[in-house]
Amino acid sequence: MISVKELTFSYEGYEKKVLKDISLEIPEGGFVGIIGPSGAGKSTLTYALNGTIPHHYKGEYYGHVVVDGKDTFDVSLTDLAVSVGTVLQDIDSQMVASIVEDELLYGLENFGVPKEEIPARVEEALKLIGIRDLKDRKIAGLSGGQKQKVAIAAILALRPKVLILDEPTGELDPQSSYQIFKLLRRFNREYGMTIIVVEQKIMLLCEFAKELVVMEKGTIRYQGPVRTVLEHAQELEEIGINCPRIVTLSDALAEEGIGSGRICLNMDEMESYIQELRNEAAL
Numbered sequence: 001m002i003s004v005k006e007l008t009f010s011y012e013g014y015e016k017k018v019l020k021d022i023s024l025e026i027p028e029g030g031f032v033g034i035i036g037p038s039g040a041g042k043s044t045l046t047y048a049l050n051g052t053i054p055h056h057y058k059g060e061y062y063g064h065v066v067v068d069g070k071d072t073f074d075v076s077l078t079d080l081a082v083s084v085g086t087v088l089q090d091i092d093s094q095m096v097a098s099i100v101e102d103e104l105l106y107g108l109e110n111f112g113v114p115k116e117e118i119p120a121r122v123e124e125a126l127k128l129i130g131i132r133d134l135k136d137r138k139i140a141g142l143s144g145g146q147k148q149k150v151a152i153a154a155i156l157a158l159r160p161k162v163l164i165l166d167e168p169t170g171e172l173d174p175q176s177s178y179q180i181f182k183l184l185r186r187f188n189r190e191y192g193m194t195i196i197v198v199e200q201k202i203m204l205l206c207e208f209a210k211e212l213v214v215m216e217k218g219t220i221r222y223q224g225p226v227r228t229v230l231e232h233a234q235e236l237e238e239i240g241i242n243c244p245r246i247v248t249l250s251d252a253l254a255e256e257g258i259g260s261g262r263i264c265l266n267m268d269e270m271e272s273y274i275q276e277l278r279n280e281a282a283l
């Protein structure tokens with residue numbers, strides 16, 4: 001579905017290579033979390049995936065990015081936008097309309113969604129994100145978190161094959177962040193939508209993502225299934241990514257001679273692990 005081959009990029013006018021020889025394969029229906037320190041190149045990688053690089057941001061570009069069978073270098077941004085929807089990190093630069101409903105309508109009308117389908121799509125997206133009450137509000141008067149929800153609703157309404165979100169929960173409280181990730185999982189499972197999300201809240205990635213990409217200084221330090229990447233807890237900590245306590249807890253128990261140190265990614269897994277340990281102890 002997405003294939004990045006030996007991608008190296010520096011922004012026009014800057015010598016620094018912001019992406020260095022990046023290679024990455026994301027299958028259709030993947031759910032990939034991208035994490036890494038500030039300035040690692042996470043947003044730049046999302047620009048390369050949705051074609052903003054090289055079409056909008058110019059620079060020195062080596063390598064290939066193929067999305068949904070299209071080399072991003074060869075097709076226009078408009079053609080790419082049919083397959084790839086993006087929620088930007090800078091949410092204000094994302095908004096095109098002044099009223100919430102119009103923000104959703106804009107995309108739907110421009111992407112050739114049949115006219116009779118549009119009202120239902122708007123209603124559905126607003127309802128899913130839980131912002132029906134914002135429908136007639138002015139975007140300028142919304143909080144950062146509300147704007148984030150509007151941007152996500154507007155993109156979800158388009159049902160793209162690939163959805164890229166750059167820190168979509170940055171302005172959201174923990175409960176709304178969790179809700180958004182639950183929705184992403186639903187779209188991933190029900191529609192096979194490929195999800196690529198830059199997210200600093202590692203606990204959310206542990207719970208929802210299938211694969212992790214860890215970026216540092218323009219390179220991919222680790223990539224693979226979440227569990228496999230988290231085996232590098234110590235190295236991750238050295239680059240400023242603190243694994244959730246739940247991930248390191250089983251290791252700590254193993255050091256005390258309890259259990260095998262199997263990584264648990266969430267409370268459900270930890271509960272069944274502890275149950276297994278108790279059963280073993282009772283034998």
Ligand SMILES: Nc1ncnc2c1ncn2[C@@H]1O[C@H](COP(=O)(O)OP(=O)(O)OP(=O)(O)O)[C@@H](O)[C@H]1O
Pocket residue numbers: 011014018036037038039040041042043044045057089
């Ligand atoms: N439009 C631009 N022009 C020139 N340099 C840029 C531009 N955007 C980003 N950079 C530089 O590229 C590097 C990577 O930035 P990028 O925004 O991709 O990192 P990031 O991992 O998304 O960081 P953050 O976690 O802060 O969002 C940084 O050194 C940044 O200064």
Ligand SMILES: [Mg+2]
Pocket residue numbers: 042043044089166
């Ligand atoms: Mg960024």
